[in-house]
Amino acid sequence: MSSVQKENTKPVVGLVGLGAMGKGVALNLLSKGYDVVGFDVNSEALRWLESQGGKTSPSLRQGAGSVDILISFVVNDAQTESALFGQDGALESLQSHALVVTCSTMPPSYVQSLGKRLQARGIGLVDAPVTGGQVGAHAGTLTIMAAGHPVHVACVKPVLETFGKSVYVLGDEPGMGSQMKVINQLLCGVHLAAAGEALALARRAGLPLDTSLEILKSGAASSWMLGDRGPRMVRESFDDITSAVNIFVKDLGLVVDAARQSTFPAPIANAAYLSFLATAAKGWGALDDSAVFKHYSQINAE
Structure with a gap:
């Protein structure tokens, strides 16, 4: 198997998804001297990347042919699936030595299947979900x-370390990282709901x-979620969004399914999960996830 990185050169990194997380990742990659080719449906995000020294492409399919490592920070x-296999998907133009890295929170069973489908096309997959949020992405301190x-993980690890403080290797099969992320989200969601209650x-x-x-x-009652989200609950400042209620509906749904x-x-x-689902059902799904406090407050008022 050929390496994605020639001697004494850095691989070209493609970055799909230039939202709050992707922008921080892009800045860290650029600051470490990587060539970054960005892809996003938002034209303003593409212009932003160009202003930071990155490159963009008219389409994902067209631009993917120039990258060695394609990192995905899309939502789900x-x-x-659309980014890789859709009408403008990257898979048809990825080079045979390229690797795909998925950093999204997704069902472990989907990631396992994706690894096999990509392998059948001669493309390696590294399953690499992250935790640490927007702040961690910009600071380069994601977990x-x-x-x-192992060869694929070794190839992409220097790239991951540009935006991750800790890179843990959980196994040789894609899906094991996503399984760990599901467990991580279980505790995050439970701690956040408990803080609101x-x-x-x-x-x-x-x-x-x-x-x-x-x-x-x-x-002893403290938790990271209580310390971070608790002040927002006290102030009821739910429009200052770092992660929405709907994100935890999705993530805890993955936990329940797994x-x-x-x-x-x-x-x-x-x-x-039911607490976040009830919060979303009341029309608060787009608010900051600390708005689960509103759900419990309303129950207490009845």
Whole structure:
């Protein structure tokens, strides 16, 4: 198998998805001297990349032929499928030595299948979902959960390390990284829902929310989600969006589905999923995910 990187040269990196996460990744890649070719349906995002020193292409199919590593930061499996196999998909023009890296949160079963489909076309897949959010993408401190053929992982690891502080290798088969991301999202969603429930109960009891939050953060009850999202719940500042309620509806849906496929009941994850689903059903799906507090507050008011 040929390497994606010639001696003493850096691979050309294609980046699909120039949203909040993708922009931070692009900046880190460019700052480390990588040539970046960006793809996005938003023309403003493409102009932004060009202003930062990156390159763009009129179409994904046309531009993919010039890249060695194609990294996808799209929203989900449907967008991944379109980016690779759609009418303007990259697969038809990717070079035989190219590697695809998927960083989206997707069903492990889909990623497993994708790896086999790409392998049949002579293309390697590295399954590399991330955690750390928009802040981590811009700071280059994401945690990356990688899985794939050891040669493929070794080829892409220097690229991943430009935007990831920690790159963990979980196995040789695509899908194992996504399985780890599902477990990560289980805890994130449960911690966030629990923070909303606790603070809503504090409000119902007549306690001062700001003081209640400080007390909860100071001891064993604290969590990263409580510390990050709790202040937004206290201020009820749900329009300052870093991650929307709908994202956790999607992610916890993946958790529930993966648990069901493993014949694992996951009752706490299911409860958190229903809380985010109820929040979205009330018309708050596009708000910051801390708006799950609104759902619990409304329940307490009834």
